[in-house]
Amino acid sequence: MKKEYDFSKGVRGKFYDAKAKFNIPIYLDEDIEEFVNRYAKKNKMDAQTAVNNMLRCNKKMLRPFLTKQ
Numbered sequence: 001m002k003k004e005y006d007f008s009k010g011v012r013g014k015f016y017d018a019k020a021k022f023n024i025p026i027y028l029d030e031d032i033e034e035f036v037n038r039y040a041k042k043n044k045m046d047a048q049t050a051v052n053n054m055l056r057c058n059k060k061m062l063r064p065f066l067t068k069q
Contacts, residue, residue: 028036033047040050 028051036047036050036054039054040047043050045053
């Protein structure tokens with residue numbers, strides 16, 4: 001590593017994108033992961049699609065928990 005670096009020609013925010021979207025990894029417990037993978041395989045879909053479908057089906061049921069404090 002150099003003692004000093006020259007940033008005089010650097011451009012602030014060159015790679016910044018305010019509209020950038022980041023996917024947050026979500027880790028499932030082992031038993032849930034196994035269930036999701038079995039469900040996905042049986043229905044010929046990937047695990048991500050299976051989880052999204054499961055959550056969409058339960059959105060109405062879970063909605064009241066969003067408003068409770």
